[in-house]
Amino acid sequence: MFLPVSEKVSTIKARPSRVAAGALLVFAGLTVVPTTPARAQNFFEELFGIGRAARPPQPPRNVPVQPPPQQPVDPAAPAPGDGAETRPSVPAPPRQPVVLRVPAEDNVAGQELLLNGLNGSLKIERNGSAYTALMSLPGTKISQPTESCTVKLNGGKPVSLSAEGRAQGVSRFSASSAECPLRLEILDGSVLATPLGSGPACTFTAADCETTPSGLWGPGAASLIPQAGEFDTARGVADKAVRDNYKIMTQRSRGSDVRPIVQEQAAFSSDREQACRTYAREGAHGYCHLRFTEARAIALATRLGANTATPTASNTAPRPRRSRAPVEGMNPDAPGAEPFADQ
Structure with missing residues (x-):
């Protein structure tokens, strides 16, 4: 079917008018867009659904919210924190003192000990339940302080030792000598001596000797x-x-x-x-x-009231094991061995 020439001309003339109308609509839309960058951004967020349009709707204010329904509670069920799974809190036990091995009172009997491991002599002997001591005290001459001297306690005779118990944990003895009274504390392999007189020194006028016996009497270096x-x-x-x-x-x-x-x-x-x-x-x-x-x-x-008879810590270093010497003929893999020589 063919249109008349006049109708074709009218159709062609109508198309430019439609294009012009569309351009006017776009121009009108652009004139509505705000000119500032912030407003332009808000406009495009609303346009593409990424602004307030994308936020979830907020409930109106001052409207009471219904609490979620609670589950029914079984009266026979144990309350939280009760039942077999609950363990009662046990307080931490108080700290106990550390007890080291207490030296035996006769561990130095028969040994010859030196004052500070250098000079003098102390030898404690045991006779049944009684103890005696032989002591030679080193010192300096009263008349010549630059010269050394040695004096024997009690004229070289054994001095009786009186037991004083264990007030400080270790055994204590006292040597009741008129010239130089001493207190002896028995340690492990040694003796700690303390003068009981008015000062640390003991003076022997007849021997022209002044001694200072206080200190540790022990083995030589x-x-x-x-x-x-x-x-x-x-x-x-x-x-x-x-x-x-x-x-x-x-x-x-x-x-x-x-x-x-x-x-x-x-x-x-x-x-x-x-x-x-x-x-x-x-x-x-x-x-x-x-x-x-x-x-x-x-x-x-x-x-601290601890039982010193039962040590709780070991202050004795373990002794190294002695390596056994190899026995000849016991290792068939040794060089030169003949394991089947006797067969």
Whole structure:
């Protein structure tokens, strides 16, 4: 079917008018868009659904919200925290003192000990339940302080020792000598001597000799150096025992009672350094520091009421196992061996 020429011309003329109308609509839409960047951004967010249009609808304010329905509770069911699965809270047990092995009172009987491992002589003998001591005290001459001297206690005769119990954990004895009364504390392989007179020195006028017997009487340095490794291990155990017992004592004390304990602990460290600095080659083996520290740990445990008869820590280093020497003929794989020689 063909249109007349006049109708074709009218159709062609109508198309430009439609294009112009569409352009006017686009221009009108652009004139509505805000000119500022923020408003333009909001317009495009609303246009593409990424602005407020994408947010979920908010409920109106001041409208009560219905709580979710609760599940019915079974009256026979145990309440939370009850039942067989609940374990009662058990308070932590109080810290107990650390107890080291207490030396036997006769562990030094028959041994000859030296003052600071250098000179003098102390030998304790046991006769049944009684103990005696033979002592030679080193010192300096009163008339010539630059010259050394040695005087025998009680004229070289055995001095009776009186037992004084274990007030500080270790065995104590007293030597009632008129010239030089002493208190002897029995440590492990050594004896700690303390003068009971008015001062640290004992004067023997007839012998023109002044002695200072206070200190640790123990073995010589030559026999201690090979055991330096064992002493170092035991010293670590003893130091820890002193720290733990000291902490327990301060925790059990109240207010004003703590200060004397702190001062006593500081005095112990100072006294140990002063007493052990004169021991023969102390820096090479540490024997004196070890024995002083063990005595301090035992004394603290005793004051804390611990049972010192049952040690809770071992301050004795384990001895290394002796390697067995190879037996000839027992290893068939050894060079030159003939395992089937006797067959």
